[in-house]
Amino acid sequence: MKKRRNWKSRELYSKLLTPNIFLVRLDGRNFSKVLENFEKPYDLKFARIMVECCKDIMREFNAGFAFTFSDEATFLMSDIFGCRLEKIDSIIASEFASRVSLRLGFPVGFDSRIIFANLDEIADYLAWRQDEAWRNHLNSYAFYTLLKEIGNRKKAQKMLEGKKSPELHDILHERGINPAKTPAWQRRGIILYWKEIELEKEFQGKIVKFTRRRIVEEWNPPLFDSDGGRALVDNIVKEWFKNG
Numbered sequence: 748m749k750k751r752r753n754w755k756s757r758e759l760y761s762k763l764l765t766p767n768i769f770l771v772r773l774d775g776r777n778f779s780k781v782l783e784n785f786e787k788p789y790d791l792k793f794a795r796i797m798v799e800c801c802k803d804i805m806r807e808f809n810a811g812f813a814f815t816f817s818d819e820a821t822f823l824m825s826d827i828f829g830c831r832l833e834k835i836d837s838i839i840a841s842e843f844a845s846r847v848s849l850r851l852g853f854p855v856g857f858d859s860r861i862i863f864a865n866l867d868e869i870a871d872y873l874a875w876r877q878d879e880a881w882r883n884h885l886n887s888y889a890f891y892t893l894l895k896e897i898g899n900r901k902k903a904q905k906m907l908e909g910k911k912s913p914e915l916h917d918i919l920h921e922r923g924i925n926p927a928k929t930p931a932w933q934r935r936g937i938i939l940y941w942k943e944i945e946l947e948k949e950f951q952g953k954i955v956k957f958t959r960r961r962i963v964e965e966w967n968p969p970l971f972d973s974d975g976g977r978a979l980v981d982n983i984v985k986e987w988f989k990n991g
């Protein structure tokens with residue numbers, strides 16, 4: 748048999764490892780095009796699809812939480828696939844993308860990256876993504892409001908170029924839109940996490956108590972930069988460890 752090069756040794760990245768606990772963030776590829784025919788700036792149907800797919804991933808890989816807005820989702824995970832980075836990135840992205848595709852009814856893709864975070868830094872990471880959700884929200888509402896008014900995408904984009912949050916606020920207020928009154932999930936994102944709930948059922952004539960882990964969907968999360976937000980994140984992490 749012809750001698751082959753040692754191809755196994757060319758799998759140069761297969762030994763890259765993640766830490767034991769890490770965050771994974773997925774982002775939809777080309778979703779400004781993919782969601783062209785969906786409700787703008789926000790489509791509740793699409794947000795529900797993202798939430799359902801996040802729940803699937805949480806169950807499949809016992810993720811500690813999922814935080815999603817727009818076409819992105821972050822998961823807290825520990826020690827899967829021997830912490831092999833290529834495996835984790837590719838499997839989580841493909842498992843998520845296949846589920847979103849099935850629910851949308853056409854094929855879509857997601858990229859994936861690993862983020863190193865200590866447990867006491869997770870609220871800060873989430874606050875960072877929540878800032879992005881808020882910026883997106885102001886931008887999208889301003890863009891679609893101007894587009895409706897002037898009917899020209901390029902002109903609407905031009906009018907928003909270099910505008911900071913207070914100016915975007917003004918554009919919306921002048922047109923009767925209060926960006927602090929839109930649905931909370933559009934401004935703050937949606938967090939999903941595990942909670943142990945007590946249940947009881949009758950067994951051989953007796954009431955038996957037992958606990959079950961359920962995923963809670965929080966469509967109105969606190970600001971992760973607030974005391975309430977940090978306390979929620981602490982609890983989520985504790986609950987995950989208890990059952991991990």
Ligand SMILES: Nc1nc2c(ncn2[C@@H]2O[C@H](COP(=O)(O)OP(=O)(O)O)[C@@H](O)[C@H]2O)c(=O)[nH]1
Nearest residue numbers: 775776777778779782785786788789790817818
């Ligand atoms: N119509 C619609 N579009 C959305 C919604 N959520 C996200 N998107 C689109 O998805 C894009 C996500 O941003 P980004 O990842 O930077 O863009 P991408 O590179 O095209 O995926 C947004 O700019 C929107 O165009 C939604 O609920 N409705």
Ligand SMILES: [Mg+2]
Nearest residue numbers: 774775778818
């Ligand atoms: Mg995207």
